[in-house]
Amino acid sequence: MAPNTKLVLVPDTMGRQGMDILKAREDIDLRPYDPAMPAAELHVLLAEAAGIALSFTPYRQAEMDASPRMQVVARIGVGFDAVEVPALTARGVPLMVAGTANSTSVAEQAVFFIMALAKRAATLDALVRHNRWGERMANLPGEIAGKTALVIGFGRIGTRSAKRCAALDMDVVVFDPYVPAETIAAAGYRVATDLDAVLPHADYVTIHCPKTPQTVGMFDAARIARMKPGAGLVNTARGGIVDENALYDALVAGHLRGAGLDVFDSEPVKPDNKLFQLEQVLLAPHMAGVTVESVAAMAVATARNMLSVFDGAPNAENVINKEVLS
Numbered sequence: 001m002a003p004n005t006k007l008v009l010v011p012d013t014m015g016r017q018g019m020d021i022l023k024a025r026e027d028i029d030l031r032p033y034d035p036a037m038p039a040a041e042l043h044v045l046l047a048e049a050a051g052i053a054l055s056f057t058p059y060r061q062a063e064m065d066a067s068p069r070m071q072v073v074a075r076i077g078v079g080f081d082a083v084e085v086p087a088l089t090a091r092g093v094p095l096m097v098a099g100t101a102n103s104t105s106v107a108e109q110a111v112f113f114i115m116a117l118a119k120r121a122a123t124l125d126a127l128v129r130h131n132r133w134g135e136r137m138a139n140l141p142g143e144i145a146g147k148t149a150l151v152i153g154f155g156r157i158g159t160r161s162a163k164r165c166a167a168l169d170m171d172v173v174v175f176d177p178y179v180p181a182e183t184i185a186a187a188g189y190r191v192a193t194d195l196d197a198v199l200p201h202a203d204y205v206t207i208h209c210p211k212t213p214q215t216v217g218m219f220d221a222a223r224i225a226r227m228k229p230g231a232g233l234v235n236t237a238r239g240g241i242v243d244e245n246a247l248y249d250a251l252v253a254g255h256l257r258g259a260g261l262d263v264f265d266s267e268p269v270k271p272d273n274k275l276f277q278l279e280q281v282l283l284a285p286h287m288a289g290v291t292v293e294s295v296a297a298m299a300v301a302t303a304r305n306m307l308s309v310f311d312g313a314p315n316a317e318n319v320i321n322k323e324v325l326s
Helices: 016-023 039-046 061-065 085-090 103-118 121-129 156-167 181-186 195-201 221-226 244-252 292-310
Strands: 006-011 028-033 049-054 072-075 148-152 171-175 204-207 231-235 256-261 281-283
Touching: 006 016, 006 292, 016 028, 016 292, 028 039, 039 049, 039 061, 049 292, 061 085, 072 292, 103 121, 103 156, 103 204, 103 231, 103 256, 103 281, 103 292, 121 281, 148 156, 148 195, 156 171, 171 195, 195 221, 221 244, 244 256
Parallel strands: 006 028, 006 049, 049 072, 148 171, 148 204, 204 231, 231 256, 256 281
Antiparallel strands: none
């Protein structure tokens, strides 16, 4: 490797569009890696790396210690709960995310879940497939027009989900204690300042907040019990925000209409997960933000993020630990 060349590690699943941007640079030595490789093998590669792009590979203190030349760590996505941010910050290494590259995809998935729950899509499909036609009037689907959608988190994805719910004639209420109430109101939505107080009035709840110590277990048994009887719960954010056992109990008891889940406590999901037994639960394998369009957009954003650091002009908007920029 030439003296001024930077070794950049990218998962072999990264979109071609991003790889092409990095390959076009003569000062970049691009090296794909298996994101499921053992940590010990990854640490060997990290010894010479100046940058790494992450899909689902964790990057914590041990990885930072193995990376003496690291200049930038970039997530091909927006979640970063598998990254130990203080370890990077202590070394002055920026953690970068893909901005809005997959925000539309996730928002669309959330609204799809809401519509599918309202129309009882899984149940109606099963009635036809399994010769249960005679049951079709037993549990009717509903409309979402005029129903209340509670959007939790008003960031890149929550703002887009709110917009789509409003376009479907839903009454949109937003809860985000970190966003000024006037910002939410200016966007045309009602503001909820007390989550527990608004839950009994929401027909559908869609979660778009990050996974933090404050949000882990946010929807435990007590909070789920506060939800409106017959409501639907959608989680396309992160597993652990919703207590899966409490959700199962509420669904079996008939308290909730159903749930749409793209994320889980343990991924891949264990085959004995009790939620699999329930027809009113819609499941997806953490793919809300992974579409043809978003894979390309995230790859491009990730490549440009990394190059911005190497070129001495970091894309500050996509830096999580902004303190390293000063």
